[in-house]
Amino acid sequence: DIQLTQSPSFLSASVGDRVTITCRASQGISSYLAWYQQKPGKVPKLLIYVASTLQSGVPSRFSGSGSGTEFTLTISSLQPEDFATYYCQQLNSYPVTFGGGTKVEIK
Amino acid sequence: EVQLVESGGGLVQPGGSLRLSCAVSGFTFSDHHMDWVRQAPGKGLECVARSKNRGSSYTAEYAASVEGRFTISRDDSKNSLYLQMNSLKTEDTAVYYCARDSMKYSFDYWGQGALVTVSS
DSSP states (O other): OOOEEEEOSEEEEOTTOOEEEEEEESSOOTTOEEEEEEOTTSOOEEEEETTTEEOTTOOTTEEEEEETTEEEEEESSOOGGGOSEEEEEEOSSSSOEEOOOEEEEEO | OOEEEEEOOEEEOTTOOEEEEEEEESSOGGGSOEEEEEEOTTOOEEEEEEEOOGGGTTOEEEOTTTTTTEEEEEETTTTEEEEEEOSOOGGGOEEEEEEEEOSSSSEEEEOOOEEEEEOO
16 A cells, blocks of 8 residues: 655644645655645545646645655645645555645644 | 535444445536545544446445455445445444545545444
8 A cells, every 4th residue: 555644743833824744655656646624523625636736716825746756735825724634645546545644733 | 516415324333234325416426436435533534445437347446444344335326325334343433424536636525424433
């Protein structure tokens, strides 16, 4: 199975900060990576797919980059509604796997 | 409007069985791979089963953690996805989501989740 390692696992930041989350794959996955946001008690929400394509309706402050084994999710200016847990997901091969998550909290 | 609605969750004893259902609407069900994803309390996300689309002959795939115990199936005439869970273990306790594969390498729609609790 392909392992995804997210870093950091926890992040404390202020409104307006630029935030970057990294996701590393245990083997190459081309660009078959997606990013999700999940708030407590809520369903995961798709933010980005194929590494850098913004899902319809997602604010442009979210962006993704990378290919192969290293990927990043960037929030250019953190907003109050962005405090949540973020997961990366690889769909290069089954089983589809997720990273362990990055919890973004208010400083 | 795309909708996915799970049902069938509940409390079951270890070794027991449970069947989850996911009723979908708003899209052509047979065109999409469909997945069951679970989330144990306070933990991350785990894909446990996939039913590929009609074009892929409805092939089923499973995570190693549930292989041989869980069976995914679908009924395109009823626009429904199912997960038959047998020989349940306490570690299967989780919220189970059905999710639609966008067919663009992502899961774009999710159900609200069904809680499965395995406990004596």
